[in-house]
Amino acid sequence: MDIIVAETAGFCFGVDRAVSSVRRLIEGSAGKIYTLGAVIHNPQVNDDFASRGVKIISGIEEAELPGNIVVRAHGIAKDVYEGLIREGVNVVDATCPYVKKIHNLVQEKYKEGYGIIIIGDKDHPEVKGINGWCENTAVILDSEEEVQALKESRQKVCVVAQTTITKEKWENINKCLENKFENIIKFDTICSATSQRQKEALQIAKIVDCMIVIGGRDSSNTQKLYEICKKYCFNTIKIEMPSELPLEDINKYKKVGITAGASTPDWIIKEVIGKMDELNRQENEMSFKEAFESS
Ligand code: F3S
Numbered sequence: 001m002d003i004i005v006a007e008t009a010g011f012c013f014g015v016d017r018a019v020s021s022v023r024r025l026i027e028g029s030a031g032k033i034y035t036l037g038a039v040i041h042n043p044q045v046n047d048d049f050a051s052r053g054v055k056i057i058s059g060i061e062e063a064e065l066p067g068n069i070v071v072r073a074h075g076i077a078k079d080v081y082e083g084l085i086r087e088g089v090n091v092v093d094a095t096c097p098y099v100k101k102i103h104n105l106v107q108e109k110y111k112e113g114y115g116i117i118i119i120g121d122k123d124h125p126e127v128k129g130i131n132g133w134c135e136n137t138a139v140i141l142d143s144e145e146e147v148q149a150l151k152e153s154r155q156k157v158c159v160v161a162q163t164t165i166t167k168e169k170w171e172n173i174n175k176c177l178e179n180k181f182e183n184i185i186k187f188d189t190i191c192s193a194t195s196q197r198q199k200e201a202l203q204i205a206k207i208v209d210c211m212i213v214i215g216g217r218d219s220s221n222t223q224k225l226y227e228i229c230k231k232y233c234f235n236t237i238k239i240e241m242p243s244e245l246p247l248e249d250i251n252k253y254k255k256v257g258i259t260a261g262a263s264t265p266d267w268i269i270k271e272v273i274g275k276m277d278e279l280n281r282q283e284n285e286m287s288f289k290e291a292f293e294s295s
Helices: 013-028 043-051 078-087 097-111 125-131 144-148 167-178 192-207 220-232 266-294
Strands: 002-005 033-036 054-057 068-071 090-093 115-119 139-141 157-161 184-187 210-214 236-239 255-260
Touching: 002 266, 013 033, 013 043, 013 054, 013 068, 013 097, 043 054, 068 078, 078 090, 097 115, 097 125, 097 157, 097 184, 115 125, 115 167, 144 167, 157 167, 167 184, 192 210, 192 220, 192 255, 210 220, 210 266, 220 236, 220 255, 255 266
Parallel strands: 002 255, 033 054, 033 068, 068 090, 115 139, 115 157, 157 184, 210 236, 210 255
Antiparallel strands: none
């Protein structure tokens, strides 16, 4: 069996930065450590942090102060951020700089009188955070159907994207928006790490018999990777842990691809590759034995 591992599999720059911020705080033992929401969408990393005393909270009222509060890579709304500063906590802002750029853009365009449109999932923390930089006034759209339901308008609008949506979604929804709004400015804020990962996954999915996508069950970028791969490779499997690998099924394939979401730690990817290598080794030993016995 040939195994092709995507070079872009695993932590992206923003997640790596957020995870390192928490690790630095743990190592510095600088008092109580809280993260506002799970720091990344990966239960194994979050469990590891929990075992080292890091507590996930959903609001400052749950924290025992003084302490450190880490803002995760997805970012938070402006009023939440200002609330933390007012309380005088040590805020470790691990908002991904690419997400921060969207906050600044949305804030600036909103002040200039633009209506803000975010293409993305209204329930995703990143989108909720972005919306909080234009006083929660943004129209959030996730499908072309939702655009059809909008009335035509002459209002000037500024369109931004949740960093993890697909280019296809961005382009399709924007095409529909052009029929509804005359005065529209667009900022493609899809993270290039995401599009590169998606592009590479698609290229691998096209040439393999089976594709394995590794990532947390709550990770939206992992789910999107899965959907992209499934389009080009029917035998696409999504797993969170190496123990979920259906080894017997995989053994029937000649070429297997592996990719992973932006919040999947390296050790999980390595363990999956290790299991597949072991499968290959057993298979080779078996064929050698069979060839030897038949000679
Ligand atoms: Fe940032 Fe892109 Fe990762 S926006 S958190 S580097 S997917």
